[in-house]
Amino acid sequence: MLLEPAAAGSGIMFFRRDLGVEVPASFALVGETRLGTVLIRDAARVGVIEHLMAALSGAGIDDVRIELDGPEPPILDGDALCYLALIDAAGVREQDGRRDAIHVRKTIEVKSGEASVRLVPHEGRQFVFTIDFAGKIIGHQYFSFAFSEEGFRAEIAPARTFGFLSDLDALLKMGLSRGASLSNTLAIDGDRLANPQLLRFADEFVRHKILDAIGDLALAGAPIHGRFEGLRSSHALNNQLLRALFADEDNYVRVDS
Numbered sequence: 520m521l522l523e524p525a526a527a528g529s530g531i532m533f534f535r536r537d538l539g540v541e542v543p544a545s546f547a548l549v550g551e552t553r554l555g556t557v558l559i560r561d562a563a564r565v566g567v568i569e570h571l572m573a574a575l576s577g578a579g580i581d582d583v584r585i586e587l588d589g590p591e592p593p594i595l596d597g598d599a600l601c602y603l604a605l606i607d608a609a610g611v612r613e614q615d616g617r618r619d620a621i622h623v624r625k626t627i628e629v630k631s632g633e634a635s636v637r638l639v640p641h642e643g644r645q646f647v648f649t650i651d652f653a654g655k656i657i658g659h660q661y662f663s664f665a666f667s668e669e670g671f672r673a674e675i676a677p678a679r680t681f682g683f684l685s686d687l688d689a690l691l692k693m694g695l696s697r698g699a700s701l702s703n704t705l706a707i708d709g710d711r712l713a714n715p716q717l718l719r720f721a722d723e724f725v726r727h728k729i730l731d732a733i734g735d736l737a738l739a740g741a742p743i744h745g746r747f748e749g750l751r752s753s754h755a756l757n758n759q760l761l762r763a764l765f766a767d768e769d770n771y772v773r774v775d776s
């Protein structure tokens with residue numbers, strides 16, 4: 520993966536160098552959400568983009584070109600901190616031009632069974648998330664995060680991805696999630712964690728759900744000012760939420776920030 524500067528106003532653009540296809544980072548191109556958020560344009564797929572998108576959002580980056588020589592960014596440490604470290608090393612430059620923010624004007628809600636997501640009008644960018652998993656390792660976790668770049672670095676970006684050891688084995692056998700391993704993914708094995716030395720927060724799981732939501736919502740193309748409320752939800756509902764938000768122009772207003 521290669522991150523390159525892009526002109527002001529050009530947004531976040533993926534480029535599959537191996538296929539010669541550009542894939543804009545847009546919610547409208549999300550075509551699959553089973554193992555992560557996957558953009559699909561023609562025959563080109565760009566998968567598991569949410570951690571990188573969260574890092575770009577967390578670093579306040581609006582314009583960047585991301586070249587890939589395969590179907591997904593390297594997962595590295597399974598968090599957003601690893602990408603922030605690379606962005607910090609390269610540096611960030613402010614460009615001239617208008618910078619939009621999207622202000623939520625009406626409550627938008629999407630549900631599926633016991634899971635739901637909402638966007639509620641709110642000053643600033645707020646994320647609250649609740650998860651409930653059977654078993655002792657995750658259980659019930661709640662986290663509320665008022666977005667700031669410093670807060671994102673300290674409280675959200677270090678939270679690693681997680682999964683069940685049984686699923687991980689099956690996925691690896693199917694040739695999927697090949698970047699995931701016991702050195703970057705918190706692996707739940709019944710009532711124990713297979714790699715407890717990786718754990719950075721007791722409530723790391725719900726913090727990672729907020730990291731995913733920040734990454735998925737970054738596909739709006741501009742920061743969303745409002746309160747995001749997630750309940751047991753995942754990538755599919757995050758994408759449906761953006762589609763519902765943008766389905767009606769009365770739901771939001773674009774403001775030069």
Ligand SMILES: [Zn+2]
Nearest residue numbers: 569570680731
């Ligand atoms: Zn994730």
